[in-house]
Amino acid sequence: MSLNINNAKFEVSAVKPSQYPVSDLPEVTFVGRSNVGKSSLINSLLNRKNLAKVAATPGKTQVINFYNIDNKLYFVDLPGYGYAKVSKGVQASWAKFIETYLVKREQLKLIVMLVDIRHSPTSHDKLMHDWILSMELPYLVVATKKDKVxxxxxxxxxADIAKELNLDASNKLIPYSSETRQGRDELWDEIKKCLDMEG
Ligand SMILES: Nc1nc2c(ncn2[C@@H]2O[C@H](COP(=O)(O)OP(=O)(O)OP(=O)(O)O)[C@@H](O)[C@H]2O)c(=O)[nH]1
Ligand SMILES: [Mg+2]
Structure with a gap:
């Protein structure tokens, strides 16, 4: 069963579980702090410029966006966390609905956590990583904006990112650039391997 990535479409934005797509398709979700490059990475994986909205102002994505890929899987773009200019109250409500999605969604098969290659993981990143570990789901860490170093x-x-997140050799850490598309083939291979899909 091959995957036609050119057959990808935005399906729905959700703020609560009743708005999630009703489907049994496997889901891959992308998490990371605001502005780390989640939407850009989704676009580059799907060879699209603007399928996932790249925000001019960070911290604006306040919904969970579901992208249907060839009716075989969903990519799920979660709101970014840790944007300093957003009030504590708003941050708490985001954390809540990110948590609700991660904890409740049975179709969730793989978490892709993004960190910026230029910076050491923040305290928010470390919390998110601990949380992912506690969920015992397959996950990958992607270091974004590789073209900037x-x-x-x-x-x-x-090496710094691996050390700060306590990753070991068994944890995948993939350097990636949405600009040059470096890392794209490796990331797709990992996603497909995890979902038991071919080309
Ligand atoms: N040079 C470079 N810039 C990037 C890369 N990925 C993202 N950017 C830029 O970083 C900014 C944020 O990218 P987004 O994809 O909107 O980040 P996001 O994680 O979706 O942000 P939120 O939706 O606010 O959580 C944009 O200006 C992008 O053009 C990359 O690989 N290289
Ligand atoms: Mg985004």
Whole structure:
């Protein structure tokens, strides 16, 4: 069963479980702090420029967006966490609905956590990572914006991220650029492997 990634469409925005798609398709979700590059990564994986909205102002995505890919799986774009200019109250309500999705959604098969390759993981990133570990679901860590660091810095940046998140050799850490599409094939391979899908 091959996957036609050109047959991808935005399906629905949800703020509560009753608005999630009614379906048994497997879901891959993308989490990370606001502005880390989640929507850009979804677009680059799907060869699209603007399927997932890339916000001009960070912290604006306050809904969970579901993208249907060839009627075989969903990509789920979660709101970014940790945007400083957003009030505590709003941050708490986001955390709540991110949590609701992650904990309740049985079709969720893979979590892709994004961190910015240029920076050490924040306290929010560490909390999110601990949370993911406690869920015992397959997950990958992607280090975004690889094009923004010089080649010689990539290895040390990855080593720092791995150390700060306590990753070991069995945890996948994939450097990625939505601009140059480096890392794209490897990420697709991992996603398909995890979902038992072919090409
Ligand atoms: N150079 C470079 N810029 C990137 C890359 N990925 C994302 N960006 C830029 O980073 C900014 C944020 O990207 P988004 O994809 O909107 O980030 P997001 O995580 O979806 O943000 P929220 O929806 O606010 O949570 C945009 O200006 C993007 O163009 C990348 O790989 N390389
Ligand atoms: Mg976004």
């Amino acid at each position: 010089p080649r010689s810095k990539i290895k040390p940046r990855l």
